[in-house]
Amino acid sequence: MRLCVSDVSVRLGGVPILHDVSLVAEPGEIVGLVGPNGSGKSTLLRTVYRSLRPESGGIRLGGHNVWAGSARAAARQIAAVLQDDTTPAGMTVVEVVELGRTPHHGLFDREGQADRAAVREAMDRAGVLALAGRRFGSLSGGERQRVQLARALAQEPSLLILDEPTNHLDIRARFELLDLVRELGTTTLAVMHELDLAARVCDSLVVLHGGRVVAEGPVLDALTPEVLREVFGVRAQAARDTDGIVRIAYAARPLVDGRLAPQR
Template sequence: MNVEVQGVHWLHVLRDVSLTAGSGRVTGLIGPNGSGKSSLLRCVYRRIRPDRGRVLIDGADVWRTPAREVARQVAVVAQDTPADLDDSVEHVVALGRIPHLGALGRLSAAERALVAEAMETCEVTGLARRPFATLSGGERQRVQLARALVQQPRLLILDEPTNHLDPRHQVDLLRLVRALGVTVLVTLHDLQLAAAACDRLVVLDGGGVVADGPVAQVVTEDLLRAVYRVEAEVERGRDGLPRIFLPLPGPGGTVPAALARNGAAGGTGHAGTYDVSREPAS
């Protein structure tokens, strides 16, 4: 399934955004906070309608395609999933079959087996009877991925899917996503994960596309300096992929005087530490 975004504008957030996500490829959207990544994804899966421009899925405009047909082909793992659902984990995962259900709205034996398989794959089988609202952030994320897998999409859209996940589950999730063989659009803040997981990267800044291409061509020291305003070092591994080294703060960093702890004139202190003896009693 091919995705084309053609000259999309939305309010002041997106400006003339165009990109292509190739069939069966993992395309990553990266960029600083507020650059328009999540808004662009919402335009693709019909959450928000652009003021101008088009989104085409296999040549068909998503806003001229019946919503049910889009739902049969496109699965979404969003950032803003409600956390207060009282439904059981198993029921939430089974919701992924709704676009495919017949008039009676009942799961077949094959569909129930699909739900069980997705839960096993995402390591949430042991949570099946738990209310979704009682789960941790990482557990909820894995449940939502299982729901998306049950949908059997041709296009999978993931908005910061590694949020709340520990390192092992981050790697497992991205490995699984690559193995699916479907078209994937994903936003990631972790540049190292994005470089490892994606075939292509599109960089957004200020609501527009500032870079688009293969990972090795996009992730450069010049781009990190221009887009993220950070002096980073980029080296190439044996696999040709970039390895990113960011400057980390050490002790003795300078902060504005008004923000310094204990009234330290000049604002010089030690990062991440403060004198607990001066804390007010509680």
């Protein structure tokens, strides 16, 4: 489903955080949000999954305003995997994934056959069926991320939100998780901290700096040497290798003039 963010501005405590931010994620596309710390990436995610109402601008999913209906209706369409997850450690994996069905139930509804099928399919796609009876707190970081992704998939969302999904994961777990996201075919908006991973998995990038979009488009169009220098403060160049993967080559002295570029 198509996501369209139009001229979104956000203030927190009277301080402007986002300034007229616009982006589009086409159906099935993975769009990465990248930028220095404090550039507004997570704030933008919060406006999309209805955690933070924008001061102005609009967010439409499949042509419908996500802020016009109820939170439950939005949760049937949008699933988020966040950094600050508060899942109780004592819950079993299957209990965690079942939480993804909550937006589809009324107050007194019971779990039905369709719910059980959605939970099993989500666990199968995320590769966590074998962990069904394990306690969430006993899992490794990579396993927890997969379980959280399975919970999001159980919602059967049209849009998947990921906030630094590879944070604290080892190298193998990072690639496994990103390859899984790539295979889902679900429209995805993801904050990515590591540019190399963002370049590998995303169809397009939106570069935020000081709460504004300073570059966007296919990876090579967004990560130009000028953007890498002026926004991220490094001397580097992105290029597509013969295997089709975009990789970033950093200079021997990667910092601009031997130091980080000043914030603008």
